[in-house]
Amino acid sequence: MAGRLQRLSRSLRTVCAVALLTVTTYAAAQQMRGDHPETYVVVRGDTLWGIAGRFLDRPWLWPEIWQANPQIANPHLIYPGDVISLAYLNRVTAQPGPRAEAPINAIALSDIEPFLKNRSIVFDFEQLPYVVAAEDSRLRGSAERAIYVAGLAGAQPGQRYAIQRAATEFYGARRSRDLDFRGKRIAGESDLWRQVLPRLRGQDAFLGYEMVQMGVATVVRGPTTDSEMATLTVDNNGFEARPGDRLVPVNPQPYDLQFFPHPPVADALAADPQVLGVADMLLTGGPRDVIAISAGRASGVDNGTVFSIWREGPNVVDRVRYPNSSQMTEAPNAGSRRDRMPDEYAAHAMVFRTFDHVSYALVMEGTKPVQTGYRLKHPDAPY
Incomplete structure (x- = not known):
């Protein structure tokens, strides 16, 4: 666990360094730290900007190392065993190492995924299937309990759906507004407390509805001759489902694998x-x-x-x-x-x-x- 936290910390520091990328051109040699070695051998876990952060006074100048080195065709694809020369006065060259291992990517999804939120933006959700009720007429459909969904004609057992909740409507200049269980504005909601905030600039355009994923459910049975409702069971790795929540097919890969x-x-x-x-x-x-x-x-x-x-x-x-x-x-x-x-x-x-x-x-x-x-x-x- 400690090793994972250390790797995560290094990755996050890498992102912070790259966040300071500059369009101004600097001479890499003039930014070298005085104690840098003649060469550096790439190891697993390295990135070009991470290496620059170790040996340059200004770590966000990693593009200068890349631009001064035509042997590195892609800065995101360096390999363990590559030898990077840190010689003074722009004599920055690289010797290709063995290609026995996969190239080193940028920030891996696994390093930041614990902090991400599975949210999406849509312009219309009214036609999506929605939760009508929960098992035993409960107010919420909890883990491993059934929920009953309208609009899932033809649903087959084993199909999986993401449970999404319309939470907010975003506008370009007006305040965003929270939504009730039907996806409608909350009647009588006051936003006087928002008036102390800076007003968003730009056109007063509708930007979309924010859909928050509450969990995943699996189809147990589709509509029957007795009921038009499909029956699904809520997985135990999310929140409770409530009437008005919408269902969409599960996206197996909502995020890129690296950034x-x-x-x-x-x-x-x-x-x-x-x-x-x-x-x-x-x-x-x-x-x-x-x-x-x-x-x-x-x-x-x-x-x-x-x-x-x-x-x-x-x-x-x-x-x-x-x-x-x-x-x-x-x-x-x-x-x-x-x-x-x-x-x-x-x-x-x-x-x-x-x-x-x-x-x-x-x-x-x-x-x-x-x-x-x-x-x-x-x-x-x-x-």
């Missing part, structure tokens, strides 16, 4: 993405929490994209100049007698699942909590 951290493309930054929500939290999260962001495949965001997250500078009343002002000291919106403060860095996050206009990212490291409404920028942004 190659990289900066966002220009279109992704032009979309001015922001944090839409924090999984399983009200407003705020921290390292290893999952966040939803307001940019997706349509803006060029793909798995492995790394952003830095910033608190937008608040608008503060200058009490030196206006000591008798009755205005709120700090507010998200500009106004008379208020001065805009600089944006404040909070953390870095790596995208692990994308949809058309929304993506999910894992917060990797930071200096302060991440909150709904925070802005996303280039991982190397200085302000």
Whole structure:
């Protein structure tokens, strides 16, 4: 267990280092630490940026080693036994080692999977099969108990379905809204407490419904002559199912098997993405929490994209100049007698699942909590 935790820690540190990738060109030789060896032999568990982190003063400059070494055709495919020269003054060369083992990839799914949340975005769920009731008319369908589902005509015993719950509807500029068991807005819900938060920018466009996977169920029998309901048994590795939960076929591989951290493309930054929500939290999260962001495949965001997250500078009343002002000291919106403060860095996050206009990212490291409404920028942004 201790070894696994150490490997996980090294992998997470690798992601954090790669999150600081820069587009500025530096000379690798000038960044070498004085105590670096002449050569280094790649071992299992190494990555090119991990090696750079050991021997360069600025570990995010691993692309310089790669660019100075034409023998490395793909920076994500180095092999145990490869000999990398760390000679001074750009004399960085590599000798291929034996190809007896598989190439070394980037961040393995197994290193971060314990922290991921199985959530998805859809634009419509009304036509999906749904839970009508649970065994013995219980309020919830618990593990190894039956649930009764409408809309599964033709279901065959042994088929497996993911149980998903419509939890939130996301908008580009308006606040996200929580949904009730039918997938409808909660009547009478007040969002006055949200007004103290920065308002999301951009078009007031509907971005999709967030579907939270609650568990998996297996078909016991399909509809019969006596009932149109299909009977399924809930697995014991999830949460309870309730009426209104929707069912979709199980996705056997919801995540990539490995992730190659990289900066966002220009279109992704032009979309001015922001944090839409924090999984399983009200407003705020921290390292290893999952966040939803307001940019997706349509803006060029793909798995492995790394952003830095910033608190937008608040608008503060200058009490030196206006000591008798009755205005709120700090507010998200500009106004008379208020001065805009600089944006404040909070953390870095790596995208692990994308949809058309929304993506999910894992917060990797930071200096302060991440909150709904925070802005996303280039991982190397200085302000």
